Amino acid sequence: MKVLETSLPGVILVEPRVFGDSRGYFFESYHAPRYEEAGIPGPQPSAGPDFLRSPTHFVQDNLSRSVKGTLRGLHFQEPHAQGKLVYCVRGAVFDVAVDIRRGSAHFGKWFGAELSEENHRQMWVPPGFAHGFCVLSDSADFFYKCTDLYHAECDRGVAWDDPDIGVVWPLASPILSEKDRRLPRLRDLQR
DSSP states (O other): OEEEEOSSTTOEEEEOOOEEETTEEEOOSOOHHHHHHTTSOOOOSOOSGGGGGOTTSOOEEEEEEEETTBEEEEEEESSSOOOEEEEEEESEEEEEEEEOOTTOTTTTOEEEEEEETTTOOEEEEOTTEEEEEEEOSSEEEEEEEESSOOOGGGEEEOOTTOTTTOOOOSOSSOBOOHHHHTOOOGGGOOO
């Protein structure tokens, strides 16, 4: 696999090695030792009570399907911050990570990349970053490996169009959930 550093330290793009022929293709979507070497969480040695609370391994997988023009984000959890290894299984999305770590030299900075079923790219979004994506294809199936479980009471977000962040989305009028329409600007977050 090829590991690509991004403009945000800790956010990584992964290009897995794809084996394809006339029948289709095959690739490893996760290989713990290789990903851990690249700085992405690996397995923990025990499954004791603290196992589910450790932010250094994956504990939950999610899959979403969205239609063209849908924008989901910019989401994060606090205090149960989630690291996410994400990729687009079907279709294409523009995927974004925003550094929301107070005191970080990159606070409020963003990185975005196209993830698609054609390029097979994955993005590692570490804990402490908000995450979002918009759908470029007719529809998209988007997969997340998460380092912490979903906690509804910790669900937070930042406005997708916050001018202080300035994400350059490839669409002007996205389809948003009611929740995402009401997200605050980064400077107005109650933390």
